[in-house]
Amino acid sequence: MNSKIGIMDIGSNSIRLVIYEMTETGAYRIVQECKEAARLSEKVGANGRMEREAIRSIAPLLRQFMAVCHMHGVVRMRAAATAAIRNATNSDEIVQWIAEETNLTLEILSGEQEGYAGFLGVVNTMNVSDGIIIDIGGGSTEITLFRDRKRLHTVSFPFGAVNMNWRFGREVKNGEWSPQQIEEMESFVRSSLQNHDWILSNPDLPFIGLGGTLRTLAKINQKRQDYSLPVTHHYEMTIEDVDYFYGSLPHLPYEKRKKTAGLSKDRADIIVPGLIILKTIFEAAQGSAYLVSGAGLRDGLFHELVNAEQPVVANPLITSIRNILSFAVPVSEAHVKRVNEYAVRLYDTLASGTSAAMDKRLLLTAATLYKTGAALNYYHFRQNSVFWILHAGIGGLSHRETVLAALIADYHPKNRTPRLLRTHADILEPSDEERVHRLGSLLQLAIGMDRSESGMITSINPTTGDDAMHLRLESKSEPILEQRELESVAKDFQKAWNLTLSWSILPSSNF
Structure with a gap:
């Protein structure tokens, strides 16, 4: 229960x-x-x-x-x-x-406990091995350094967006901060860092932001750039993005700042001190980029409560997928496990190289979640699954990987796939179109080999040579549905991989 x-x-x-x-x-x-x-x-x-x-x-x-x-x-x-x-x-x-x-x-919570809970929220939902976590709250700021998904240092400073607004922003007129007021606050923050060498001696690490300041900046930036995926978790902002806000938000009158798209009215005053804290510490630590975590303190407190002995999950992506499949999703876990095994077997036969680990993460996600949309409507499950994958906030995937997984899960090269590639061109890289066609057609082939979802085909043995691939399949009995599906998807697969596909079906030696 x-x-x-x-x-x-x-x-x-x-x-x-x-x-x-x-x-x-x-x-x-x-x-x-x-x-x-x-x-x-x-x-x-x-x-x-x-x-x-x-x-x-x-x-x-x-x-x-x-x-x-x-x-x-x-x-x-x-x-x-x-x-x-x-x-x-x-x-x-x-x-x-x-x-x-x-x-x-x-x-x-002590400052150390607060920082540790935030660390758990991050490492349990993001595929990041090394980084600096910054949690800017209303009355404190926690900084945590982690490497190889292990926390090394945490410090809690007794200043945050609210009390710094009270301390440095009381004399601000109409909400417009003067250069002197900004410099006074920057100087205060910098001086607070001097006794913590580990913050200043670990450059070129991503800054992973918890709390309202960075999430709010992410929402504003997504609105400003008409970003195609309105999800903040694992959203990345460049140094130039934050510099833009640093040069604009503090100098806007309060009433005008309140109207900024993506900025809630109850944060219009404290966004400026939060921004000053963020940028000052980022520059002192020589960070490489800004990442937003939608999970933080509360998630960490949850993991400590229910998994006290081992609160760090082994694999954020697998944990996230398990969470999705465990709640009223009409998908056979045995079926999607077979599909993923077939897809990986095909991939290992056809491809290799530096992108193999990423490709296999994409195949795992797409193979496991391609049918989740049936929970809403079976007859439109592929389109529904795309929305599900894009908006579920899947742990362990970047925004680019999330979009790729959705495209691979709903591979339809004549219509939906080209449209989605155009829609998310702001997130994808030029090489991703070929990746989608290759992995998408490969996944459709893997799905086809278990079209009945009954494990009719018990063994696959793919071999390649002379620009061709042959599938030696073993089956319990005549796999009528699987044969029909293979015939349907073969053309797209052959075009994407530039090879000829054939197959033979033998009685399973286990039956």
Whole structure:
């Protein structure tokens, strides 16, 4: 029986609730998420205390979040507070007040714990071995260095987008930051880094951003460039992209900045200090590019709760695919496993080279998910599967790989494939068109060899020579559906690979 798990994050800028559904085998998905801006870091007085009235102001929201958990049947709950409450001088008292007002048991995360949870969110959903994670919250900024998917260092700085806006932006007129105000904040951030040599001595690593600042910049950039895949997870921004925002957003009047496409109104003021923190640390560390992670603190808290002994998953892509297939998707796992095995066997016979690992990831994704769209409508499952693959936020795939996997899964060279290649030309590389035709036609051949989804063909033995490939197939009995499908897809396969295809079918030695 599936269970529900609630994760509540009481942050310095916002309070969020995420509810996960988890199967007995460990697959999971998000079934509800609620968010409300609270700006708790603005409720800390000059003496460092947060008064009870501030807690009373958020108590109704916390009680409603708990009611949402009750309605969903949540059986395990983890509520965690970050910088605003952590750094308050009366943090223990705040925990007691929240318990009295809401019956909620609150855990205060240390900066180290917060950074580690963010690290888990990243490495469990992205195919990145080395990098620097930056989590710019409302009241703190966590920096984590990892190599070979192992965390090496974490530091938490007691400044974030909200309290830095309060400290450096109070004198800003009409929302327009002056060069002097920007420089004062940059200088403060740079000075904070001086005692952390590991930040300054690991250049040329991608900066992976958590939290609202980089996600918001990604949304603005996607709108600005009319980007063809409106997904922020694993979205990449160049140094030039962020430099553009650095030269424009701080100098816009507040009312005009609020109208920026992709920028929510409740972040229009704090986007500037968040941007200054981001760019200053990126330049000091000599980062190579900006990557956005849609998974972070709450995801890490979830993994710590349900996989305490081994919270780092072995393979983000396989985990993500398993999660998709585990929830009401009318797909035979035995069938898609056979299709992937056939596809890899064909690929190993035909191709080799430096792109083999990427090609096999694409084949795994497309072979396993090509029929997920049948959950919506069987007769249009291929088109539905494309949408599913493009928008599911599949862990372990870049945006380019995601688009390629969707194109390969729905290979239709006369119509849909050319159209989708044009639609996503801003993401793909020139060589990708040939890759789509080759891998797409190869996948259709692999699907054809199990058209009945019954394992009728028990063995395949592909051989090549003299610009031809021959398939020696063994079958339980006459594979009528499979033969018909092979005849249907052979022409596209031959054209894509520039060879002649033939096959022979023998009785299986196992029957």
